[in-house]
Amino acid sequence: MTARMPPAVATWLLRHLGSGYQGESLAGDLFEEYQHGRTSLWYWRQSFAAIFAARVRSVRMTMLRFAASTILRLLVEVALILAIAAVAGQSRQLCSLQALLSPTFIITLSVVIALAQAVGHYLSQRRGQSGRKPSRINRLIAAFALSALSAGTLTWAGTTSAASCVAQMCSCQNGPIAAGAANGPTLQRAYVSSRSDPN
Amino acid sequence: MRKREYLGQLELMVLLAVMRPARDAYGVLISRDIAEKSGREVALASVYAALERLERKGLISSSLGQPTAERGGKARTYFKPTMAGIQEAREAHGTLLRLTSGLPLLKGEIT
Numbered sequence: 001m002t003a004r005m006p007p008a009v010a011t012w013l014l015r016h017l018g019s020g021y022q023g024e025s026l027a028g029d030l031f032e033e034y035q036h037g038r039t040s041l042w043y044w045r046q047s048f049a050a051i052f053a054a055r056v057r058s059v060r061m062t063m064l065r066f067a068a069s070t071i072l073r074l075l076v077e078v079a080l081i082l083a084i085a086a087v088a089g090q091s092r093q094l095c096s097l098q099a100l101l102s103p104t105f106i107i108t109l110s111v112v113i114a115l116a117q118a119v120g121h122y123l124s125q126r127r128g129q130s131g132r133k134p135s136r137i138n139r140l141i142a143a144f145a146l147s148a149l150s151a152g153t154l155t156w157a158g159t160t161s162a163a164s165c166v167a168q169m170c171s172c173q174n175g176p177i178a179a180g181a182a183n184g185p186t187l188q189r190a191y192v193s194s195r196s197d198p199n
Numbered sequence: 200m201r202k203r204e205y206l207g208q209l210e211l212m213v214l215l216a217v218m219r220p221a222r223d224a225y226g227v228l229i230s231r232d233i234a235e236k237s238g239r240e241v242a243l244a245s246v247y248a249a250l251e252r253l254e255r256k257g258l259i260s261s262s263l264g265q266p267t268a269e270r271g272g273k274a275r276t277y278f279k280p281t282m283a284g285i286q287e288a289r290e291a292h293g294t295l296l297r298l299t300s301g302l303p304l305l306k307g308e309i310t
Contacts, residue, residue: 003268018244021251022226022261028273029226029243035269050244057248 006034010047018047020054204256206291212237213249214280214288217259223277225264226250250278258284 014027030050034043206214216232217224226243229250234240253259264275280288299305 003271020244020247022247022276024273025226025263025276026243026247028266028270028275029230031271031273032227032269033243046243049242050247053244053248 004035006031006043007040010040010044014047014050018050018054020050020057023050023054026050206287207249209241209245209249210253211288211291213246214253214258214284217250217253217278218280218285218288223264223275224279225275225277229278253284254278256283257281258287 011027014030018026020026030043030046033046212233213229216229216236219232222228226246230241230243230246233246250259250261254261259278259280261276261278264277266272266274
């Protein structure tokens with residue numbers, strides 16, 4: 001028995017434009033139904049429906065992927081900007097150049113920036129490869145990591161600069177006033193009052 | 200009450216068609232089954248879109264068969280329900296029964 005051949009153009013379009021979920025099986029099903037007496041019009045209609053569904057799916061996936069990677073990149077960039085702002089803020093402090101150039105500060109800041117970059121890159125790559133929505137926990141982890149990294153960077157940079165610089169200033173100007181003290185703002189107040197008080 | 204994703208009408212019809220016993224469910228059979236039972240023809244692409252959603256939700260699983268000449272050398276993809284799928288269909292069925300019980304309009308008792 002010779003097989004009835006379905007419209008070649010429709011088949012070609014289906015093969016090239018309608019490759020969605022189980023595309024081969026769908027094409028096989030259409031062929032099978034055509035052998036069982038379906039009309040060419042039916043075949044065309046079904047092919048167009050399959051192509052339309054595949055295109056809509058493809059556009060939706062592309063848009064979702066684009067939106068997700070844009071948001072992730074934005075989060076990473078915000079974290080980086082905050083980290084840079086913290087460095088700039090520290091560099092404006094008095095006698096903070098020493099603290100800024102200390103190996104601990106540089107290494108920690110580099111690690112923080114690298115971590116933020118890695119998290120964003122990993123998540124956007126993973127999403128691109130799988131084409132699926134990342135799970136809720138992944139999104140939570142990403143949001144938590146980026147918030148924690150930026151908040152941590154700012155806090156650490158702020159406290160380090162305040163404590164070390166004021167301590168240095170106090171030890172230079174007033175000798176033992178800074179010794180044993182651990183609180184930046186307290187030291188700052190002590191330093192300011194000692195400068196303003198002539199006695 | 201636990202939060203869960205509800206099945207759409209087509210998804211539920213496809214899931215129920217997949218659950219029919221004593222045969223391997225694949226696209227053509229599922230589509231025919233729905234057309235027979237509902238009186239409406241559904242595009243095969245829509246059936247496959249629903250199958251994709253069901254598989255993503257873990258309610259059905261698929262396996263590839265052998266290519267045949269009857270299908271132009273293309274293989275069939277067979278679908279079967281998972282335990283979660285059977286449970287979901289049971290719950291949907293129960294919910295529909297509870298919702299439709301005591302509705303005079305459904306029995307033709309128009310006042």
